[in-house]
Amino acid sequence: MISSASDRLTVLIADDNVSDRMLLSAIVSRQGHDVLTASDGAEAVGLFERRRPQLVLMDAMMPVMDGFEAARQIKTLAGDALVPIIFLTSLTEGEDLARCLDAGGDDFVAKPYNQVVLAAKINAMNRLRVLQETVLHQRDLITRHHKYLLNEQRVAKAVFDQIAHSGCLSSRNIRYLQSPYALFNGDLLLAAWSPSGNMHLLLGDFTGHGLPAAVGAMPLAEVFYGMTAKGYGLPETLREMNAKLKRILPVDMFCCAALLCLNFKQQLVEVWNGGLPDGYLLHGDGRPHTPLISANVPLGVLSAGSFDDNTQVYPFGPGDRVFLLSDGVVDSTGQDGELFGARRLQNVLVSNRNPALLIEEVQWALARFRGQARDDVSMVEVAFTEPDLLGPPSVIYTDSGDSSPLDWCASFEYRAATLKRFNPLPYLLQLLQEVHGLRMQSSELYIVLSELYSNALEHGVLGLDSALKRDAAGFGLYYQQRAERLDCLVEGFIRIDFQIVPDGEGGRLTVRVQDSGAGFDSDRVLALPPAVTQLSGRGLALVRQLSDRCQWSDEGRTASVEFAWEGLA
Amino acid sequence: MSNNPVDFNVLSTLRDVMEAEYPALLQVFISDSVNRVNDMTLLLRDPSFTAASTASLQRLGLMAHSFKGSTGNMGATHLSELCLQLEEQGRGLVAADDARIRRLVSEIKEEFYAVRKIFEDELQLCHASH
Amino acid sequence: MSVTSERSADGQELTITIKGRFDFSTHQEFRSAYEPKEKQASRYKVDLKDTHYLDSSALGMLLLLRDHAGGERADIQLVNCNNDVKKILDISNFSKLFNIVITA
Numbered sequence: 001m002i003s004s005a006s007d008r009l010t011v012l013i014a015d016d017n018v019s020d021r022m023l024l025s026a027i028v029s030r031q032g033h034d035v036l037t038a039s040d041g042a043e044a045v046g047l048f049e050r051r052r053p054q055l056v057l058m059d060a061m062m063p064v065m066d067g068f069e070a071a072r073q074i075k076t077l078a079g080d081a082l083v084p085i086i087f088l089t090s091l092t093e094g095e096d097l098a099r100c101l102d103a104g105g106d107d108f109v110a111k112p113y114n115q116v117v118l119a120a121k122i123n124a125m126n127r128l129r130v131l132q133e134t135v136l137h138q139r140d141l142i143t144r145h146h147k148y149l150l151n152e153q154r155v156a157k158a159v160f161d162q163i164a165h166s167g168c169l170s171s172r173n174i175r176y177l178q179s180p181y182a183l184f185n186g187d188l189l190l191a192a193w194s195p196s197g198n199m200h201l202l203l204g205d206f207t208g209h210g211l212p213a214a215v216g217a218m219p220l221a222e223v224f225y226g227m228t229a230k231g232y233g234l235p236e237t238l239r240e241m242n243a244k245l246k247r248i249l250p251v252d253m254f255c256c257a258a259l260l261c262l263n264f265k266q267q268l269v270e271v272w273n274g275g276l277p278d279g280y281l282l283h284g285d286g287r288p289h290t291p292l293i294s295a296n297v298p299l300g301v302l303s304a305g306s307f308d309d310n311t312q313v314y315p316f317g318p319g320d321r322v323f324l325l326s327d328g329v330v331d332s333t334g335q336d337g338e339l340f341g342a343r344r345l346q347n348v349l350v351s352n353r354n355p356a357l358l359i360e361e362v363q364w365a366l367a368r369f370r371g372q373a374r375d376d377v378s379m380v381e382v383a384f385t386e387p388d389l390l391g392p393p394s395v396i397y398t399d400s401g402d403s404s405p406l407d408w409c410a411s412f413e414y415r416a417a418t419l420k421r422f423n424p425l426p427y428l429l430q431l432l433q434e435v436h437g438l439r440m441q442s443s444e445l446y447i448v449l450s451e452l453y454s455n456a457l458e459h460g461v462l463g464l465d466s467a468l469k470r471d472a473a474g475f476g477l478y479y480q481q482r483a484e485r486l487d488c489l490v491e492g493f494i495r496i497d498f499q500i501v502p503d504g505e506g507g508r509l510t511v512r513v514q515d516s517g518a519g520f521d522s523d524r525v526l527a528l529p530p531a532v533t534q535l536s537g538r539g540l541a542l543v544r545q546l547s548d549r550c551q552w553s554d555e556g557r558t559a560s561v562e563f564a565w566e567g568l569a
Numbered sequence: 570m571s572n573n574p575v576d577f578n579v580l581s582t583l584r585d586v587m588e589a590e591y592p593a594l595l596q597v598f599i600s601d602s603v604n605r606v607n608d609m610t611l612l613l614r615d616p617s618f619t620a621a622s623t624a625s626l627q628r629l630g631l632m633a634h635s636f637k638g639s640t641g642n643m644g645a646t647h648l649s650e651l652c653l654q655l656e657e658q659g660r661g662l663v664a665a666d667d668a669r670i671r672r673l674v675s676e677i678k679e680e681f682y683a684v685r686k687i688f689e690d691e692l693q694l695c696h697a698s699h
Numbered sequence: 700m701s702v703t704s705e706r707s708a709d710g711q712e713l714t715i716t717i718k719g720r721f722d723f724s725t726h727q728e729f730r731s732a733y734e735p736k737e738k739q740a741s742r743y744k745v746d747l748k749d750t751h752y753l754d755s756s757a758l759g760m761l762l763l764l765r766d767h768a769g770g771e772r773a774d775i776q777l778v779n780c781n782n783d784v785k786k787i788l789d790i791s792n793f794s795k796l797f798n799i800v801i802t803a
Contacts, residue, residue, distance in 0.1 A: 017639045019598040026587050026594075061634055088638075112579070112641040112649075115586065207755040251766040252759030256791065275791040297792045301762060306771060327755075327790075339783075 009126060010034045012053040014044035014070060015088060016062040024057060024088070024113060031119050041065025045073045048083075055125060056085045057109070060100060068103040075104035082132035084125035156214065157183055163221050167192040168199065176380040177359045186213030187326050187378040188255075190221055192228040195429060195446040197265060197387055200228045200237070203380055204257040204299070205276060205326040216255055216300070219244050231426040231446055234261045234270055235309035238299070242307045245300030254300040258292065258324050262316060264387040265447065265542060269316035272309070274298045277330050278342060280349060284319015284384075289349060292322070313479045315472060321355060321383045328377035329362065334369050344369065355383065405434055406507055409499040416489045419457060425450055428496065435500060437507050437565035444546040445509075445563060451539045452513040452559050453494065458482060460517025460557065461492035492516040505567020514558040522552035574683040579644025580691070592695045595688045598643055605636050606681050609674050620658075620667035629670070630659025636677075640684070648680045702728040706740065713740035715764075718749040721757040729760050733767060743768050748779035753787050765796060776800055 011033045015021045018039070025035045036053055038044035042065040044058065056074060060067040071085050086107045087100040100108060106128070107121055160183055169176065169191045178189055186206030194200055202224050206213040223244055227237040238259060245255055256275030263269070273279060275298030281290040296308050316322075325345075332340040348365045352358045359379050366377075410431070414424055429446050432438050438445060458464045462485040468478040497512040526540060543550055547561040587594050609632055612618055618625050637652035655673045657663050702725060704715045715732045717725065733743065743764065747753070765773045778800045780788060788799055 017635055018601050019594060019639045020642055022590065022594050022597055023583070023586070023642055026590055030586060059638075061631055111638040112644075115582075207759050252756070252763045254759070254762070256755075277790060294790050294792060297795050301796070303771065 007126070008032055008034070009055050009122075010036065010051065010053040011122070012036045012038065012044060012047055012051070012056045014038040014041065014056065014062065014067065015059040016040055017059070020059070020088070020111070027113060027115050027118060028057070028122070030115075031122065033122070041067055041070030044070045045077075048074045049077060054083065054129060055122065056083060057088055058085055058105070059088045060096070068099055071100075071103040071105055080136055082129045084129055086121055086125060153184055160214075160217060160221075163218065163225070166225060171199070173383040173385040174201070174380065175356070175359055175383075176378070177363065178378045179376055182376075182378055183214045183217055184210055185376045185378075186217075186255075187376075188217045188220065188257075189378055189380055190224050191382075192225050194228050194261075195231045195443055196450055197443055197447065199260075199262040199264070199382070200224070200234070201260045201262065201324075201380070201382055202257060203276065203324045203326065203378060204255045205378070206255045207253050212253065216245055216249055216253065219248060220255065220299075227426075231429050231450075233423055233425075234259055234272055234311050236423050236426075238272055238309045238311075239304065239307060242299045242302065243304050246303065249300045254298040256294075256298040256327070258294075260322060260324075260382065261311075262322070262382060262384075264316075264385060266539065267315060267317045267384070268313055269320075269322060270311045270313045271322075272296065272311045277325060277327055279322060279324040280346075281314055281316070282321045282323055282349065282355075284317070284321075289346075290314060292324070310483050313475070315475055316384055318384050318386075321358075321381055323349065323358065323381045324379070325362075326378040329366060329379070332366055332370055332377075335371055340366060340369050355381075405500070406502045407500060409497065411495065411497045413493050413495045415493045416461075416491050419461060419492065419494065420486055420489055424496070425453060428498075432498070432509070435507070435509070438509060438563060440565070441563055448543050448547050448561055448563075449511065451543050452511070452561065453496075455539055455559070456494045456513050456515035456517070457486075459520065460515030461489070461494060462486060463517055503564065506565045508565075509563045510560060511563075512558055512560045514554065517557060519554065519556035520552075522556045526552075574645060574647060574680060575687045576644040576646050579646075583644070592692055595692055595695075598639065599685055599688055601639065602636070602681060602685070605632060606678055608632060610678065613671060613674055620665040620670055623661070626659045626661065626665055628659075630656050630661075633659055643684075643688075645680075645684045648677065648684055651677045651680055702732050704732040710738070711740060712742040712744060714744040714746055716746040716749070719751060721747070721750045721753045721760075723754070723756040725757070726760060730763070733764055740768075741774065743773070743775040745775065745777050746779055747777060747781070747784050750781075750784055753784050758787070758791055758793065761793070761797065774798075 011028050013021060013024050013028065013035060014037075015024065016039050021037050021039065025037055028035050036047050036051055038047050040062045041058075044056070045065070047053070048056070056071075058067040058071055062070075067087060071087075074083060074085065084106040085104060086109055087105045088109055088111065089096070089100065097108065106125060109118055109121060157180075167190050168174075169189065171191065174191060176189055178187060179185060182189070186204075186208055188202070188204035188206070190204075191199060191201040202220075204217070204220060206216050220241055223241045224237065227240055232240075241257075249255075254275070258271065258273040258276045258279055261270040269281065271279070271281075271292050273292055273294040274296035275294050278294070279292035281292060283289060292312070295310075295312070302308075330340055330342050330345055334340070344365065345362065348362050349358070352361055358381055362379060412424065412428070414422070418424075425446070428449065429442070432445060433442060459466060462482060464478060464482055464485070466478075468474040468481075493516045495512075495514040497510075497514075499510040499512075501508050501510075526544075543559075543561065548564050549562040551560050552558065553560065583594065584591050609629065612625070612629055612632070615625075620626065633652045633656035637649050637656055640652060641649040651673060655670065655677065658665050658670050658673065701718045702715060703718075704713055706713055713733060715729070717729070721729075733740075745761070745764070761775075761777070765775055767773075768775055776798045777788065777793075780799060780801060785799070785801070788794065788797075793799065
């Protein structure tokens with residue numbers, strides 16, 4: 001598309017022959033262009049620099065500086081812009097014509113001049129010039145736009161990093177690989193401590209690329225951090241994340257994700273995978289690794305009513321690691337179009353000797369397979385660690401404590417329909433946080449509360465036998481039964497009483513947890529030696545260790561624990 | 570000397586293209602060409618000129634080349650043709666022959682006078698019509 | 700890559716056939732294949748026999764179709780899924796959303 005304005009060109013005519021110059025000027029002017037004239041090459045170059053004509057008609061043989069040299073200099077001065085140079089020549093020899101082309105000439109016009117041919121050539125060259133100008137303009141536009149976009153991404157990433165890094169990704173037991181622009185590939189990796197000292201970790205992969213893939217990350221991270229910090233477990237967090245994404249994302253967008261809860265104290269890992277490729281539980285003792293298969297629809301697809309928050313629970317002890325990855329690893333294609341595939345990945349996992357190098361080894365294998373490295377995949381590996389080596393950072397409270405309640409009691413009863421879906425622990429913990437004296441022990445309090453609650457639910461209300469958890473197979477069965485029984489629960493209750501009394505400068509909390517189950521022989525269970533290497537029985541030991549006093553009554557149906565605190569400094 | 574030193578079709582095109590500038594073009598061509606013809610004559614008179622000298626030949630070749638261009642544009646077809654032959658001699662495109670070169674230059678001189686006569690008549694006509 | 704659609708004689712069932720790659724470039728074609736010209740079909744069939752490749756935006760498009768066809772009440776069959784396509788649908792557990800049929 002040439003506008004009428006750009007049809008009128010400034011044309012430089014360089015010819016030492018004065019009558020030829022006059023004639024050509026007249027012809028070009030008649031075609032509606034403005035004309036500049038030079039009588040040798042040096043003059044032409046000088047005029048070009050000063051006046052920037054859009055097209056040059058150049059005689060080859062001229063005194064002072066010939067047309068070839070002048071053409072070379074003008075092309076250099078023009079840079080990226082196309083300034084067509086048409087050589088005026090009566091040269092007929094191939095070698096001479098080649099010299100014109102070598103010097104940067106774009107076309108020839110032979111003497112004697114033919115007006116029609118000359119006009120056609122000028123127009124054709126101008127079309128090329130305009131095309132080049134358009135291309136350059138678009139290139140500059142794209143470059144500007146690209147810079148703008150990069151800057152936007154940088155800002156968005158900086159804001160997002162503030163949120164993402166508020167977690168505990170830097171913990172020593174976590175290794176991960178993420179592109180600096182993972183956010184804009186739709187990849188998301190988050191980790192945070194729960195109040196009980198469990199580590200929650202999320203690897204997500206939103207559909208699409210660029211901004212659309214990044215917008216869901218912020219709300220997802222908010223839910224993840226908020227609910228983890230408040231002590232919610234995976235099912236509640238998952239339900240909330242799913243509901244939020246379902247509400248805000250367009251129908252065709254969703255987030256493939258795997259969520260882990262690593263319980264280092266009880267040596268368990270709880271897993272939910274919806275749409276990510278198989279992750280792996282890698283065992284330190286050489287047992288074959290356990291695949292963590294996607295058993296669910298990705299987040300943001302299903303309505304709250306159909307969403308499946310069932311998790312899998314596996315033993316997770318010293319030497320064990322969980323390895324998760326976004327797609328892009330197994331679906332990498334090699335030069336012959338073949339997929340990298342799960343088998344190649346498993347070979348890398350099996351042959352890995354130094355856990356610290358696992359992620360690098362996967363990368364190398366991938367680079368070897370494709371013939372080039374990929375920077376758009378995310379991988380994360382979390383290792384078991386002794387709980388006291390990490391521990392969540394203590395929470396800092398900013399209020400003064402003057403209005404702290406000191407003498408009260410409260411009683412709660414949760415019945416079957418509630419037990420199925422509702423986790424009361426975050427709410428109860430929040431309530432106890434109002435008592436300043438307890439804040440120093442909030443982590444212990446949370447662990448004991450959740451132990452007592454899950455004992456009451458699983459062994460009391462649901463009647464599950466903890467002996468099942470003796471081995472890995474029974475372990476799976478146990479959690480399967482738990483889900484099934486909870487699903488069809490119609491009656492039963494858990495009652496929780498809090499009693500807070502002042503005691504000198506400090507105070508004392510008594511928690512009673514009662515359930516509707518059959519009870520258990522607490523004397524016999526507590527008399528057993530601590531089962532260090534067993535998968536079951538850690539719960540009661542923890543409760544005894546962390547609370548000031550604990551006892552069971554009502555044939556094991558009621559547990560009672562105490563926490564005391566001194567006056568605040 | 571040719572029968573038709575100037576192609577009158579070309580001349581009428583030039584009249585159209587140049588409009589008011591037409592007499593000026595003729596004038597410029599005549600005075601420029603007088604110089605060129607003189608230059609050629611002087612070059613040949615130079616005692617150092619010889620068909621065996623590449624440098625001399627090249628100078629002559631360039632002169633002929635340039636003159637060929639302007640005469641072609643002015644419709645002096647035969648003159649342009651003579652220039653081409655001289656250029657070929659000068660640029661070593663054919664075996665240079667001293668006698669032939671001198672003959673060509675004198676033919677060019679003769680032909681130019683014929684052309685010049687015609688253009689001067691044209692100029693007279695232009696002035697008369699104004 | 701091409702998308703074609705065909706209605707059953709009674710107008711109740713719409714079959715959409717996707718040839719080649721099923722990815723974002725198919726977006727417009729896929730949408731116009733089911734957006735109603737006359738009245739909306741009550742059953743849908745997506746024939747993936749000649750679909751070599753399917754990416755996450757294709758999964759998104761299937762979700763759009765599901766939404767269009769009534770969301771949780773949608774009656775959509777994905778037929779003739781080859782192994783690669785089946786694998787991708789499996790990872791996302793789309794069998795919980797669609798009726799996946801290996802052969803028609």
